[in-house]
Amino acid sequence: MAEMYAQYAPEGFELIAVAMPYDAPNEVVELAEAQALPFPVALDLQGTAVDAFDSVKGTPTSFLIDSEGKLVKRYVGAIDLLELRSQLNTLLKTN
Secondary structure (H helix, E strand, O other): OHHHHHHHHHHOOOOOEEEOOOOOHHHHHHHHHHHOOOOOEEEOOOOHHHHHOOOOOOOOEEEEEOOOOOEEEEEEOOOOHHHHHHHHHHHHOOO
């Protein structure tokens, strides 16, 4: 995802990783630093983000949201990167 973020960020793509409430904050911070993640990683300590996106039962769960705030796709489990790339090209009008 770091590579995809680097490719599409100049086109307006935003990526935010959100740790689940049960994830140990220190482990999340250590992982983000060790991986040198180029996008923000949020700690959802109270479960507010999980509640806002309704029925996140496990990880990974990912959401693709368009520039108007509409949900385009919910991914549960591994993301098909070719499909995501195609969707991003369409949403961001890139090639």
